[in-house]
Amino acid sequence: MNADGRTRLNQTPEWTALAKHREELGEVRLRELFAAEPGRGTAYALRVGDLYVDYSKHLVTDDTLRLLRELAAATDVFGLRDAMFRGEKINTTEDRPVLHTALRAPRDAVIEVDGENVVPGVHAVLDRMAGFADRVRSGAWTGHTGKRIRNVVNIGIGGSDLGPAMAYEVLRAYTDRSMTFRFVSNVDGADLHEAVRDLDPAETLFIVASKTFTTIETVTNATSARGWLLDALDGGTSRSSEVGSGGEAAVAKHFVALSTNAEKVADFGIDVDNMFEFWDWVGGRYSYDSAIGLSLMIAIGPDRFREMLDGFRIVDEHFRTAPAESNVPLLLGLLGIWYGNFHDAQSHAVLPYSHYLSKFTAYLQQLDMESNGKYVGRDGREVEWQTGPVVWGTPGTNGQHAYYQLIHQGTKLIPADFIGFARPVAELSEELKAQHDLLMANFFAQTQALAFGKTPQEVRAEGVPDELVPHKTFQGNHPTTTILAPELTPSVLGQLVALYEHKVFVQGAVWNIDSFDQWGVELGKVLAKRVEPALTEGAEVEGLDASTEALVATYRELRGRQ
Numbered sequence: 001m002n003a004d005g006r007t008r009l010n011q012t013p014e015w016t017a018l019a020k021h022r023e024e025l026g027e028v029r030l031r032e033l034f035a036a037e038p039g040r041g042t043a044y045a046l047r048v049g050d051l052y053v054d055y056s057k058h059l060v061t062d063d064t065l066r067l068l069r070e071l072a073a074a075t076d077v078f079g080l081r082d083a084m085f086r087g088e089k090i091n092t093t094e095d096r097p098v099l100h101t102a103l104r105a106p107r108d109a110v111i112e113v114d115g116e117n118v119v120p121g122v123h124a125v126l127d128r129m130a131g132f133a134d135r136v137r138s139g140a141w142t143g144h145t146g147k148r149i150r151n152v153v154n155i156g157i158g159g160s161d162l163g164p165a166m167a168y169e170v171l172r173a174y175t176d177r178s179m180t181f182r183f184v185s186n187v188d189g190a191d192l193h194e195a196v197r198d199l200d201p202a203e204t205l206f207i208v209a210s211k212t213f214t215t216i217e218t219v220t221n222a223t224s225a226r227g228w229l230l231d232a233l234d235g236g237t238s239r240s241s242e243v244g245s246g247g248e249a250a251v252a253k254h255f256v257a258l259s260t261n262a263e264k265v266a267d268f269g270i271d272v273d274n275m276f277e278f279w280d281w282v283g284g285r286y287s288y289d290s291a292i293g294l295s296l297m298i299a300i301g302p303d304r305f306r307e308m309l310d311g312f313r314i315v316d317e318h319f320r321t322a323p324a325e326s327n328v329p330l331l332l333g334l335l336g337i338w339y340g341n342f343h344d345a346q347s348h349a350v351l352p353y354s355h356y357l358s359k360f361t362a363y364l365q366q367l368d369m370e371s372n373g374k375y376v377g378r379d380g381r382e383v384e385w386q387t388g389p390v391v392w393g394t395p396g397t398n399g400q401h402a403y404y405q406l407i408h409q410g411t412k413l414i415p416a417d418f419i420g421f422a423r424p425v426a427e428l429s430e431e432l433k434a435q436h437d438l439l440m441a442n443f444f445a446q447t448q449a450l451a452f453g454k455t456p457q458e459v460r461a462e463g464v465p466d467e468l469v470p471h472k473t474f475q476g477n478h479p480t481t482t483i484l485a486p487e488l489t490p491s492v493l494g495q496l497v498a499l500y501e502h503k504v505f506v507q508g509a510v511w512n513i514d515s516f517d518q519w520g521v522e523l524g525k526v527l528a529k530r531v532e533p534a535l536t537e538g539a540e541v542e543g544l545d546a547s548t549e550a551l552v553a554t555y556r557e558l559r560g561r562q
């Protein structure tokens with residue numbers, strides 16, 4: 001029994017029933033499941049918004065799905081979902097509500113935090129962002145020397161980078177192509193260097209994105225960016241943005257901040273009039289549809305940004321209201337639990353068949369792994385079951401010529417999501433649009449090959465010599481979900497992201513972990529602060545282990561410091 005009165009997950013009858021079912025099912029074959037149920041291809045498919053989700057190629061029967069839903073009911077996934085939508089403090093270790101869904105709520109919605117409706121504040125910021133984005137896009141907002149802004153550089157890391165950087169790539173076809181957008185995250189100076197080396201400072205706007213405004217990488221990069229700007233615009237006379245230094249006027253025209261921390265923004269020297277606010281009930285990895293999306297809004301325009309929010313909302317509403325049997329995020333979350341907890345799968349691949357989704361999996365890595373990479377439950381006890389998977393993947397068809405070999409014929413079970421679109425983006429030439437069918441032929445061929453493989457008999461029938469038959473045999477039975485949408489639009493992107501957000505939610509709810517904190521990132525930050533003086537000044541750092549001590553000494557020697 002848990003401290004919170006809940007039975008330990010792995011001791012619930014629903015968990016035990018699933019384990020038993022898994023044993024009875026044994027090595028269930030997809031070939032057999034499809035042979036037994038000719039309508040499986042359509043029976044095991046759902047729609048949400050523009051997304052068609054085919055889950056027929058999973059190692060599940062109706063009984064499996066029923067038992068998984070019973071587990072979700074026993075762990076009260078929908079109860080926690082409702083508490084989230086209501087604004088209750090379900091992020092218990094940080095004592096905060098989890099309200100990214102309020103970021104896309106309609107103007108007339110009422111969502112209260114501590115008795116205050118947060119929706120008007122959300123729309124007030126969205127409106128300010130839209131006004132600012134329009135001024136930058138139209139050229140009405142100029143830089144310090146009066147030149148029009150042509151370059152936007154977002155400086156942020158984690159959730160303050162991955163979301164806008166990913167969405168900018170995804171929606172490139174909708175962006176203002178006359179402008180340049182760059183995303184700087186790494187504290188490696190090379191990142192900022194490469195981002196600005198060919199830009200005119202007089203035409204460059206820096207967006208400093210940081211929920212806390214204390215993140216060392218972001219503050220360091222923003223400080224260097226300010227130096228780069230002031231060196232150029234002030235002729236190097238002033239590197240300061242302090243009032244009266246002369247630098248503050250340039251900073252005011254070239255720096256805006258996205259944050260929850262007005263005090264730190266002001267300390268940095270950015271006028272809080274140039275700050276776009278969000279709230280501590282928005283987790284960093286759930287934040288790119290908040291002010292954190294300002295760079296994206298400048299790129300695609302406020303109308304497209306709102307279309308994206310509408311897309312999020314479609315899936316929010318579906319997750320909130322659809323019954324368990326047809327609730328897509330619930331289904332996807334439960335399928336992950338089936339493989340992670342009952343088949344020992346360690347990872348989950350996300351394989352988009354779209355060049356524009358090149359950063360989508362990297363974005364999902366933070367969303368999923370920072371949320372559900374936990375070994376301690378809500379009750380403060382160690383879990384006795386597997387939690388979040390390793391999420392990985394890159395766009396097809398590149399992966400096919402790299403690591404798909406292991407998915408097809410390796411020794412590991414790797415459930416995968418295939419994401420594809422029926423139509424190529426409109427701006428491609430007719431010749432390039434024609435390539436889309438080849439791309440999607442690969443997409444369909446792969447999920448087919450993964451599911452059904454090729455038997456030794458089929459290989460032999462092709463006249464393959466006996467000694468090569470085992471090598472050319474594909475066992476198949478590799479489970480995949482196919483997500484197919486008509487076209488990659490802002491709304492579809494919103495739908496996809498919300499789908500994964502809620503899938504992650506479902507899994508965290510079943511595993512009884514807090515998906516909204518991230519204590520696991522803290523220790524490394526503290527140690528980096530301690531080690532830095534040893535690298536720079538050769539300072540004695542107490543308590544360094546023998547390995548790190550030797551590494552620091554070697555580093556200093558190689559760096560030419562004694």
Ligand SMILES: O=P(O)(O)OC[C@H]1O[C@](O)(CO)[C@@H](O)[C@@H]1O
Pocket residue numbers: 157158159160209210211212213214215218284285370518521
């Ligand atoms: O937006 P911030 O406060 O700079 O944080 C950046 C990222 O750092 C983390 O806190 C992890 O260190 C992420 O959760 C967050 O998205």
